[in-house]
Amino acid sequence: MTSIAREAIPVAARHDIYPEIDPEEHFKGQTYRGKVVIITGASRGIGEQMALMYAQAGAHVVIASRKQETLDSVRKRILELVPTAEVLTVPTDVAIVEQVETLVAAAITRYGRLDVVIANAGTTPEFKDLLGDEDPFACWGVIETNLRGTYNTARFSLSHLAKTKGSFVAITSGAASMRFPTMSSYGISKFAINRLVEFIHLEYPDVLTFALHPGVVDTEMGRKQSAYAMDDSPQLPAATTIYLTSGKADYLSGRYIAADWDLGEIYRDWKEKITKEDALVNRLTVPT
DSSP states (O other), X not given: OOOOOOOOOSSOBOOSOOGGGOTHHHHXXXXXXTOEEEEESOSSHHHHHHHHHHHHTTOEXXXXXXXXXXXXXXXXXXXXHOTTOOEEEEEOXXXXXXXXXXXXXXXXXXXXXXXXXXXXXOOOOOSOSOTTTSOHHHHHHHHIIIIIHHHHHHHHXXXXXXXXXXXXXXXXXGGGGOOOTTOHHHHHHHHHHHHHHHHHHHHOTTSEEEEEEOOOBOSTTGGGOTTSXXXXXXXXXXXXXXXXXXXXXXXXXXXXXXXXXXXXXXXXXXXXXXXHTTOSSOOOXXXX
């Protein structure tokens, strides 16, 4: 594996659950009891871990991915861990507007509210073709799944989240702030997600909104990105998301955050700088 630098706050790197974000307090206190959580891309990897953790914390979990059989497998694993959990499965292709509308409607019909929505569904190319050599349909497919899928998920959930003063988390990538050949479609889609989060924060200030880089996790999708060492556990972004949506990091709403940043260190040493300078958002840099 080669190492490619990305823009980041200089804090300790975390690769698994650490004390600041430990979800055990939420499990014991049932922080999310009675709350409703939608997770797209929940059939495996990071999305599956998120579903498991929110269920352990007491939430009603609505899980979505394209195939019913994979959702059934995740539902089974959740119920093995939390036999009393409420789990609704809704097959959904997030790039298709009508299917996302159906997903949100199913959650509202069953539970009457939304408290947390996590736009986790996404895809990545293999990073092997220059822009002029890439299949144009494959390129646009990446952008459709990543960006349009996140937009669709936000479009149909935000009005409900505003009522509960809930949270919207868009899974982005450190690739949004990186530039190297063969990454154009993926990098563009993730960069645009970061800006979308900024607009959501502006237009829905009562909704906590985060663009979260999940770290580099050994998942089926992550293995396509051979430039990275996959050092991060899937539990790391799941626990980070529980932490963010619990209201412990409101000052980061509307911003880009990475799961492998130590959020305790950021709070202690960087919170004032971040808020004062409105940092962790997209902007042009101007030479001084």
